[in-house]
Amino acid sequence: MNDIFYSELDPNLKLELNERAFASRNKDVKHLDYMLGKVANAKYTAYEGADATKSIFVLGGELVRGVQYQPGGPYGFLSETTPKQATGAPDWVVTGTPDNKTVTPIWSYTTNNVTNNRIPPYISSANIAVGDHSMGLLNTATVVIEIPNPDRDLDIIERIFMRPGRYVKLEIEYPSSAVITGLFLSSSTIPNTEKLLELYPNANIAEKQKEISKMNHVAFEGLITSFSLTYQTDYTAQIQVEMRGTSNVLPDITAVINAKNIDENTTKKTENPIANPAEYKASIEEPKNKNELSFYRLLLSEVETELAADKNKDTNKLIGSEDSWILSGNAYPSTVGALPTDTKTFNRYITLGYLIKFINTYVTTKLKSVVDNPNIICSNAICYATLYPNIVSSDPLNVLLMPRDIKKKTTETYGPTTFYEFTKNTNFPGFLTEDRAYPAMIFLNLKMIDKMLIELGKSQPFKISDFLQQISEKIKQTTGKAISLSLITHPTVPSLLLFYDQTYLGQPKDQDTVKPYPIPMSAKVPLVGGIPETPIGSIVHDFKLTAKLPDSATTLSYVLNQDPDNVSENEIAPYVNLMYTFGDKEKAEKAIERFSKLHLDNLDTLDTLKSQYGNNIIDETIRTKLEEALAKHMLYPFAEIKESQQATAPIFPWDASFTIDGINGFRYGDIVTFEVLPKRYRVNTVFSVIGVNHDLAQDGQWKTEIKCIMRPKIG
Secondary structure, X not given: OOEOOEEOOOHHHHHHHHHHHHOOOOOOHHHHHHHHHOOOEEEEEEXXXXXXXEEEEEEEHHHHHOHHXXXXXXXXXXOOOOOEEEEEEEEEEEEEEOOEEEEEEEEEEEEOOOOOOOOXXXXXXEEXXXXXXXXXXXXXXXXXXXXXXXXXXXXXXXXXXOOOOOEEEEEEEOOHHHOOOOOOOOOOOOXXXXXXXXXXXOOOHHXXXXXXXXXXXXXXXXXXXEEEEEXXXXXXXXXXXXXXXXXHHHHHOEOOEEHHHOOHHXXXXXXXOOOOHHHHHHHOOOOOOOOEEOHHHHHHHHHHHHHHHOOOOOOOEEEEEOOEEEEEEEOOOOOOOOOOOHHHHEEEEEEHHHHHHHHHHXXXXXXXXXXXOOOEEOOOOOOOEOOOOOOOOOOOOOEEOOOOOOOOOOOOEEOOEEXXXXXXXXXXXXXXXXXXXXXXXXXXXXXXXXXXXXXXXHHOOOEHHHHHHHHHHHHHHHOOOOOXXXXXXXXXXXXXXXXXXXXXXXXXXXXXXXXXXXXXXXXXXXXXXXXXXXOOOEOEEEEEXXXXXXHHHHHHHHHHHOOOOOOOOOOOHHHHHHHOOOOOHHHHHHHHHHHHHHHHHHHHHHHHHHHXXXXXXXXXXXXXXXXXXXXXXXXXXXXXXXXXXXXXXOOEEEEEEEEEEOOOOOOOOEEEEOOOOOHHHHHHEEEEEEEEEEEEOOOOOEEEEXXXXXXXXXX
């Protein structure tokens, strides 16, 4: 089983890459067709709104072989025939069945007497970049449109493509002969029919599955964000259009909530709010702008309404379902020494899953007119985190990790103090199970959310991405970097935006099944499973490996080169130190022994500070020490370095990139190796794909650049 950040290359893609490596030696028809016929083309389609069935203009593709691009004939560009030009907005004609409908634009035309004997507009270059957002890489695209006759064609091109916010689709495609094996991507790596129906309710699902499974075709769907228009000395115009993937648009939406679009019942004030009446009254005062509701005002109203509707009249409540829960009441027993008064121990928490659903309901829906499925996903069904046996929150008053049954887990217990003991034996699913944790089940204090929003509100309007980044930073800080959430696009469903733990690489039993793919780079390196010493050739045009230690790892540099007995607190230090003992059994055993000792020492410190904190929860000095102890423990979370490595697999400050002939199928998170590297790299490390860049030049050459980062080998 693959995980998003640690996945195996598609099996059919491996076969195709292997055949490409053999192409230099095999001279049969299919290999010659690949080498001689791989000239790519681009197609650029504009749509009306977010409906992918309403295409209003197509540029490139098969059209460049049409009569208007030929010199002769009645409609050739050298013809004296007066051309027609579309004007206004189109009317739409719908044909076919509801499951397979076609929507065709009917334009009104006017004549244009300017010809200049030049061909219609065409695409001269295109670029599609798909990246791991947790690494700061976005899904973007660029297309360059040449307009040889601007007097005739500029107005229509301007109306269609020089329009930020326009929903468009860019496709790059080889002829089918460029796929030597004739295969498609396997069903194990592309979404199933049910998922596609959910994401593309208006699309022909059979055609959609066929499109995304082609290895000779790559597509990008998104919104136009910017453009530039330039004129050349020969009076031709050039337009460069920049686009961003639909899922990348969601984080930039502001958190302003339009009161006009909300049902009055949604914002109905509770007659008897359960918690602090003064706080509740102040938080629901009417905003200065009567057309807007504050984010927190509506969130608090939703929570209070649900609490008041619960039949249980006890102030201590845990209500919800799936990954959307509300927790309220006295956080801990007032009998414990050095605690605040009972009135200050009353808190209300919501799970992260509840918060994300709230954002989807009231904020991201503003993009429905331009984005097909404007939702952020953070659910138990798809978003996981690594299970660490000793994990706790270093600030449970703000970020609380609650188990299913407090008898079995200790994530909510600090020495003598157990948070929300009344939740014992409830139907709450819990933050963690026997084999993994669930970020959507993390409880967030509403007071903390309010403070974040107040701070963000000082620079109005703030974006949803800014807010979720603060939530992520707080969770990361309070879990000792065990959970680091980031907004990422799903690697095989580009329109799906996840709020996902970027440190989660799957469970150890699943990691064992992920086999790194060795990129063919040399005639001297045999294929995995092939006959030893069989030359295979190379698919790589260029390759680059670079290494640069960050400023924060200066002590790591000292460890590696001066004093191997000192282990840096940098999270990658223990593993790099072990890698550099490769070939020296005594040093390797010493490094493993040192790692185990540090694990035990840090665990003892963590347990001690948990008890101290439980005895004096309001002491911020103790809480800060607990936070530091948890962070150190997470550097050595298990006694064995191998088990720790499987859980964390930190990123080394090495990265690699290589370029091959254009192909679709690489996903960020895919694991590869390079057999031409020195042995210590091949034995100890793998490379994880973080970015795929498709570039189409004017001569039809499609190149795919793969960017990777280094991780320790796990599994």
